[in-house]
Each structure stands twice: as C-alpha cells, then as structure tokens.
C-alpha cells in the first residue's frame with residue numbers, strides 16, 4: 470500500500486502531492502488527477518525496491534545484451550549494404566555475412582542464457598524480471614531479423 474502511494478505522488482500538473490490526503494484536490498490546479506510516472510522513473514523505482522543482487526545483475530546483463538544485439542543487427546545491415554553496392558570486393562568478401570550469426574551464437578546466446586538463469590532463479594517478485602526478459606527477447610530477435618534479411622537480400626541476388 471505504502472509503495473503504491475509512493476508511486477503516484479505527483480499531480481498531473483506537476484505539483485508534489487506528498488503529505489496531501491489521498492483524496493484531496495490539488496491545491497495548484499484543483500483537480501484529482503495523478504501523473505503516471507515515466508517509464509525510466511518506474512524502472513528506477515523497481516530497481517531501488519529490488520533486493521536481489523542476482524536480479525539486478527541480470528537486468529544490467531540484459532541491457533548490455535540489448536546494446537550488443539542492436540550493434541550486431543547494425544553490422545548485419547551494414548554488411549548487406551556493403552555487399553550489394555556494385556564493385557568487386559574480393560572472393561572472400563561474403564564472409565562478413567557470417568560474422569553477425571557467429572556473434573549471435575557465440576556471444577549473445579550465452580549472455581541471454583546467463584541473464585535468464587540469474588534473473589529467474591531468485592524467488593523475489595519484481596518487475597525487473599519482466600524487463601530483463603523483454604530486453605533479452607529484443608536483443609535476440611532484432612539481429613535474427615537483420616541477419617535473415619541480409620542473407621535473403623545478398624544471396625537472392627546471385
């Protein structure tokens with residue numbers, strides 16, 4: 470109960486409602502409309518309320534994994550554009566297409582597994598688990614889409 474009050478403590482006009490009665494009208498705008506906290510505030514709150522170091526580690530891992538996944542997807546897209554631009558690039562140029570899948574299997578997958586184990590093992594209930602799961606899913610899916618697209622585009626041209 471205390472936690473919920475702490476989450477919705479700001480009026481829609483920005484007035485700080487701490488100390489006010491839950492049903493009191495806002496002295497500033499005269500309304501009883503609360504501001505729903507922004508996502509980064511919510512994440513920060515969940516982080517602060519989480520007591521499991523394992524889950525926190527997993528969450529950080531998930532963010533790292535997400536950054537890695539986006540970078541990997543960017544590499545896949547870049548190599549596709551590179552291979553599709555006209556001009557001879559040498560017989561082995563096509564090998565850069567295999568770099569993103571290798572990174573995905575050798576680096577991304579282990580990090581994802583580690584994150585899921587580390588975050589789901591502790592019994593503590595926290596939204597950080599869900600955030601981590603979401604980030605891991607994004608970090609794995611986006612490169613796959615980029616990689617599949619790059620293969621279809623580049624190999625489809627031959």
Ligand SMILES: [Zn+2]
Nearest residue numbers: 480482495498
């Ligand atoms: Zn107000």
